[in-house]
Every structure is written in structure tokens, then in C-alpha cells.
Amino acid sequence: MSEEILRINGLSTRFFTEQGQVNAVEDLDLRIERGDVFGIVGESGSGKSVTARSIVDLIESPGQITDGEVWFNDPELAETVRDDQPEAVDGDFVDLRQLPDETRRSLRGTTFSMIFQDPESSFNPSLTVGEQIAEAVEVQQRASANPRSTRARTQSEEYSLGNFVLSTMLPSQKYVTEASRKRAIELLEMVGIPDPVERADEYPHEYSGGMLQRAMIAQALAGEPDVLVADEPTTALDVTIQAQVLDLLSDLQEETGMTILLITHNLGVIARMCDRVGVMYAGEIVERGTLADVFDDYVHPYTEGLLGSIPDLEDAGGRLDPIPGNVPSLLDHEMEDRCYFADRCPKAMEECLDHPPEYDAEGSDQHEVRCVLAEMAYDESRAVPDDWFATDDRTPLDERDEITDDERAIEERAQTQIEESGGETR
Numbered sequence: 001m002s003e004e005i006l007r008i009n010g011l012s013t014r015f016f017t018e019q020g021q022v023n024a025v026e027d028l029d030l031r032i033e034r035g036d037v038f039g040i041v042g043e044s045g046s047g048k049s050v051t052a053r054s055i056v057d058l059i060e061s062p063g064q065i066t067d068g069e070v071w072f073n074d075p076e077l078a079e080t081v082r083d084d085q086p087e088a089v090d091g092d093f094v095d096l097r098q099l100p101d102e103t104r105r106s107l108r109g110t111t112f113s114m115i116f117q118d119p120e121s122s123f124n125p126s127l128t129v130g131e132q133i134a135e136a137v138e139v140q141q142r143a144s145a146n147p148r149s150t151r152a153r154t155q156s157e158e159y160s161l162g163n164f165v166l167s168t169m170l171p172s173q174k175y176v177t178e179a180s181r182k183r184a185i186e187l188l189e190m191v192g193i194p195d196p197v198e199r200a201d202e203y204p205h206e207y208s209g210g211m212l213q214r215a216m217i218a219q220a221l222a223g224e225p226d227v228l229v230a231d232e233p234t235t236a237l238d239v240t241i242q243a244q245v246l247d248l249l250s251d252l253q254e255e256t257g258m259t260i261l262l263i264t265h266n267l268g269v270i271a272r273m274c275d276r277v278g279v280m281y282a283g284e285i286v287e288r289g290t291l292a293d294v295f296d297d298y299v300h301p302y303t304e305g306l307l308g309s310i311p312d313l314e315d316a317g318g319r320l321d322p323i324p325g326n327v328p329s330l331l332d333h334e335m336e337d338r339c340y341f342a343d344r345c346p347k348a349m350e351e352c353l354d355h356p357p358e359y360d361a362e363g364s365d366q367h368e369v370r371c372v373l374a375e376m377a378y379d380e381s382r383a384v385p386d387d388w389f390a391t392d393d394r395t396p397l398d399e400r401d402e403i404t405d406d407e408r409a410i411e412e413r414a415q416t417q418i419e420e421s422g423g424e425t426r
């Protein structure tokens with residue numbers, strides 16, 4: 001039976017910029033099950049990557065997680081924390097956001113690991129790939145062997161605190177141990193790098209894009225993470241290599257049983273890899289559910305738009321059907337309290353001018369949608385006029401057909417002039 005590994009409640013992340021407060025992630029709820037591949041999909045600028053970084057606790061200034069809870073299912077960690085911080089523990093779950101910085105840092109790599117979009121800028125060009133992976137192994141092993149760590153996966157003498165202190169004091173002692181180097185080669189082999197012993201001694205510029213992405217996956221696996229966050233892991237690759245990297249991730253997931261949070265703008269990648277999916281727009285998950293819920297029983301017009309913009313392979317000459325308009329500004333003072341998709345939505349109605357809550361939708365019990373269409377059918381008579389979002393005129397719709405006092409005065413004046421001129425107009 002599946003169990004939840006992550007329970008995220010009301011997560012909000014803001015960036016405090018010179019232009020104003022940017023609401024990159026807004027009141028986000030997410031449930032992820034152990035061993036699942038959960039996909040987050042949306043256009044660029046919808047908040048996917050910030051969501052991933054918020055979960056892994058990698059938000060840097062001027063960004064800040066301003067609210068929310070990240071509950072992680074780890075009985076061992078819960079036991080360690082329970083006495084000192086009972087408020088941060090709920091059964092086997094621990095709210096990572098309530099833990100001290102040091103403890104949270106120790107979980108990076110071993111509990112959560114991340115693959116970034118651009119492998120070239122993620123590797124140091126002046127060190128060999130093998131050295132960099134070995135260093136990741138070393139850091140994770142030493143962190144785990146540290147008696148102050150909340151997780152002690154290794155008791156190896158090689159990674160003891162004493163050895164670490166010696167390595168910092170004696171030039172003859174190397175920080176990266178032979179065991180870590182060996183493990184780095186094993187990891188390179190695991191991700192399908194040919195001749196891993198020789199390749200480990202090569203520099204990042206000697207690797208192709210696909211190989212470097214594999215090497216980055218090897219580095220992310222160094223700490224045997226429970227949750228791997230893959231942020232657009234195939235964006236920079238050509239389609240053949242994309243497929244290979246996705247297959248590799250699938251195989252590794254099956255082999256290790258780890259949970260993967262996959263961030264992508266590509267619904268094809270979601271269909272190929274994921275068990276469950278969340279569609280993200282303007283910092284919110286607007287539709288979530290199983291693949292069948294989102295691909296077959298979608299409710300949200302944005303989901304429909306994303307699906308409609310996938311090229312049809314059987315109609316090679318056909319035109320793409322993009323979603324008109326752009327993602328909205330996430331500056332707080334420019335966000336109106338309505339459905340954020342309303343200005344691009346072909347089904348916007350009066351009801352959409354209030355911010356919609358999440359509704360249960362038909363399909364699995366996990367199918368939820370932030371759209372009034374989950375509760376009512378589209379009613380053309382209640383449609384928002386086309387020009388509503390294009391102007392600054394925000395007269396309530398039910399008053400829009402009425403003539404304002406100024407308009408009435410102008411009309412009366414015009415009528416009087418016509419009467420005074422004997423009904424003649426120029």
C-alpha cells in the first residue's frame with residue numbers, strides 16, 4: 001500500500017525586489033507518495049522551479065519562504081526530533097521548516113537531492129568530473145558519519161570526524177578518500193557512462209551535453225537520496241539524448257525506489273514518466289491528479305490549452321494551437337484577486353472574478369482543480385466581455401450596461417441640442 005512521503009501545506013515563497021514583492025509560489029498544497037514520480041508542469045514563469053527549490057530549501061535572497069509546512073515522512077528523523085521539538089513532529093512526519101538550519105542542511109543530498117537544468121554551469125570546469133562526484137560522495141558520507149547529524153547511514157572509520165580533522169591539518173592526507181573515488185566511478189557506471197575509470201579523470205568540457213547530464217545525475221545520487229528533484233533535466237538536450245536520460249531516470253527510480261519530483265514544461269515528458277501530475281500557473285497548482293485525471297478528465301481550461309498545444313504527430317503539416325497571451329506578472333501590486341488565468345481563458349465568467357478555491361473534480365479521489373468549471377457548466381450569458389481585461393475599466397459586470405451619470409448628462413445635452421436645432425444634425 002502506498003504511503004505519503006511528502007505533505008506540503010500552504011507553502012508560499014516571495015521575492016522582495018526593487019520592483020516590489022513577487023509572489024512566486026502562493027499557498028501551495030501538495031501530497032507526494034513514496035516511490036512515485038510526481039510531475040509539475042507549466043509554462044516558463046509559472047513558479048515550477050521556485051516550488052522545487054522551496055521544497056529542497058534552496059531559496060536564496062532576495063527570495064524567502066514566507067509561509068507553509070513541508071512534512072517529510074521519516075520515522076528515524078521523527079524519533080530524533082520528537083523530544084526536543086514535539087511541535088515539529090506528527091506521527092512519522094517531521095516539519096522540515098521547523099528544524100534548525102544545521103539539521104536541514106544535513107538532509108540535503110541524503111534526503112533530498114536536485115538535478116539542475118544546465119549541467120554545464122553546475123560543474124566546476126577546473127576539476128575533473130570524477131573529483132566532483134567523489135567530493136559529493138565524501139561530503140554526504142562525512143555528514144552522515146558526523147555524530148551531530150540526525151542521520152547516521154555510515155559508521156565507517158574512513159569518514160570519521162578524526163579522519164576529517166587530520167585531512168585538514170596534514171598535507172599528506174587527502175580530503176577525498178579512495179573509497180569515495182571508487183564510489184564515484186561506480187556511480188558513473190550506474191548512469192551509463194562508458195569507460196568510467198578513464199572518464200572520471202576527464203574535465204566537464206570533454207563530456208557531451210548528454211554525458212554531463214548523466215554525470216550530474218550520478219552526483220545527485222551520491223547521497224542515496226529519498227527524494228530526487230529533477231528540474232527540467234532534459235531541456236538542454238536533443239530528443240534522442242532526452243529519451244535516454246528519461247529512461248535512465250526511470251530505471252534508477254525502479255532500482256532504488258526513490259521518489260522523483262519532476263519539473264518540466266513538456267507534457268510529453270510527464271506522460272512518459274509520471275504517476276501523478278500538478279499543473280502550475282501563476283504560482284498555484286491549478287489542477288492535480290493522476291495522469292488519467294489530467295490527460296483525459298481535465299477541467300481547467302489552462303490544462304486543456306497545454307494539451308491542445310502539443311504537436312500532432314499524425315498531422316505533420318498542422319498548425320500548433322498555442323494558448324493566447326502570456327503568464328501574468330507575479331508582482332503583488334499587479335495581481336488581482338481573481339482567477340489568474342481569467343484574462344487568457346476562453347470560458348471566463350462573472351464567477352471567475354473572485355479567486356476560485358480548490359474543488360474536487362470527477363475522476364480519482366486526488367483530482368482537484370482551481371476552477372469554477374468543476375462546480376458549474378460554462379454559461380455564455382455570464383461570460384466576461386472580451387475587452388474586460390484589456391482596459392482599466394473595472395465597472396462591476398452587473399452595472400456595465402447601465403449608463404453612468406456623466407454619460408446620462410452628455411446624452412441629455414445632446415438631446416436638448418437636437419431639439420433646439422429642430423431635429424437637424426450635422
Ligand code: SF4
Nearest residue numbers: 339342345352371372
Ligand atoms: S475559474 Fe474561470 S477564468 Fe479561471 S480557468 Fe476556470 S473558467 Fe477560466
